[in-house]
Amino acid sequence: MLFFRSEERVAEWCQENRTPQRPLVSLSQLWKLAVAWYSNRLSADAKRPSPAEMREIFTGIGLTGPFWDPESRG
Amino acid sequence: MSNKHDAQDFDIQVKLAIYRHFAATGVRPGLAETAASLGAAHAEIQDAFRRLFQKRVLVLEEDGESIRMAPPFSGIPTQHRVRAKGISYYANCAWDALGIPAALHEPAKIESRCEQSREPLEIAVSLDGPAPVACVIHFAVPAARWWEDIVYT
Numbered sequence: 597m598l599f600f601r602s603e604e605r606v607a608e609w610c611q612e613n614r615t616p617q618r619p620l621v622s623l624s625q626l627w628k629l630a631v632a633w634y635s636n637r638l639s640a641d642a643k644r645p646s647p648a649e650m651r652e653i654f655t656g657i658g659l660t661g662p663f664w665d666p667e668s669r670g
Numbered sequence: 671m672s673n674k675h676d677a678q679d680f681d682i683q684v685k686l687a688i689y690r691h692f693a694a695t696g697v698r699p700g701l702a703e704t705a706a707s708l709g710a711a712h713a714e715i716q717d718a719f720r721r722l723f724q725k726r727v728l729v730l731e732e733d734g735e736s737i738r739m740a741p742p743f744s745g746i747p748t749q750h751r752v753r754a755k756g757i758s759y760y761a762n763c764a765w766d767a768l769g770i771p772a773a774l775h776e777p778a779k780i781e782s783r784c785e786q787s788r789e790p791l792e793i794a795v796s797l798d799g800p801a802p803v804a805c806v807i808h809f810a811v812p813a814a815r816w817w818e819d820i821v822y823t
Contacts, residue, residue, distance in 0.1 A: 597763040598785040599805050605786035606808045612786075621807040627799040630768035634742050637773040638689050640682055644726065650813065668814045 597621075619663055628657045677721070683708055684718040685727055688740050693774060696757045698737040698745035742769030754778035764807045771795040 600606045603620060610617040621629075632653045636642045645653060647666040654664040662668040687707050691699035699707075705715045716735055722728045729739035737745040739762050744750075750761040752770040754777065761767040764782065771778035780793040784805070794801045 597765045597807055597809050599764045599767075599782050599791050600786055600808055601784040601789060601791070601805055603806055605784055606806060609786040609808070615810055618809050618812075621809060623793070623800050623803060623805060623807070626765060626807050627768050627772075627795075629765055630742070630772040633765070634769035634773040635775070637742070637769075638686075638693060640686060654813070663809075663812045666813045666816075668812065 597626075619659070619661075621659070625657045625659065629653065677718075680710075680714070681718050681721055681725075684710075684715060685722055688722075688728070688737065689743075689773075692740055692743040692759070694757075696759045698740070698743070701735050742766035742773055749783055751781045752778050753781070767793075768795065768800065 598609075600609065606620065607617060609615075633645065650666045651664075654660065684704060687704050688699055691697075691703065691707070701712055701715050701719065704710075705712050708715070719728060719730060719735055719737075723730045727740070728737055729741075730736060731738045731745075739745060742761055742765075744760040744762045744766070746760065748760045748762060750763065750767040752759045752761055752767055754771055754774055759770050761770055761780075767780045767782060775797065777797060778795045780791075780795060780800075782791045782793070783789060784791055785808075791803065791805055793803050793805075
């Protein structure tokens with residue numbers, strides 16, 4: 597997961613690296629993911645979200661579709 | 671280790687020792703430091719590292735004992751530097767760069783770059799989140815395949 601200044605820079609990078617351009621995430625969406633994944637990481641009961649929890653987190657911030665499905669076979 | 675339950679409890683203690691070391695210093699602990707902090711044998715810690723790797727809690731280097739990742743922390747320098755509470759950390763990716771202040775519950779400054787233009791990119795993060803900055807984040811790998819090559823992801 598990499599930072600880019602703009603969608604145009606992403607398109608250039610994908611073309612140069614022969615990588616498909618994927619959905620983009622905003623900084624505010626990424627913060628919500630960071631909090632959901634890591635806010636209790638330093639505690640004894642920390643655990644990674646289950647696939648169902650991941651789906652719920654992604655959907656809650658507008659990231660939907662097979663790309664964001666942790667069990668997608670697509 | 672006498673049984674599975676004891677091993678799970680021990681692994682939690684090892685995981686906490688690793689994370690607390692990263693949080694306090696910004697760098698990865700070695701087997702010897704972790705063993706000393708828990709009063710455990712080197713071999714016990716090595717076994718715990720391997721179990722935590724199998725559980726996807728840690729990513730180890732090819733030597734099987736050096737910590738490459740304890741997400742959001744990186745065990746090696748990367749392009750994503752995070753400064754918080756006077757300590758310099760490295761993150762594994764853009765997500766983890768925000769994950770460090772989220773995990774520490776501390777304000778931070780992220781120093782990264784635009785991957786295409788290599789232009790420096792600084793993000794100030796308060797307890798409420800990042801200040802607005804002109805940037806987007808590209809996820810190159812679908813969620814179902816993140817752990818096929820987590821270092822690339």
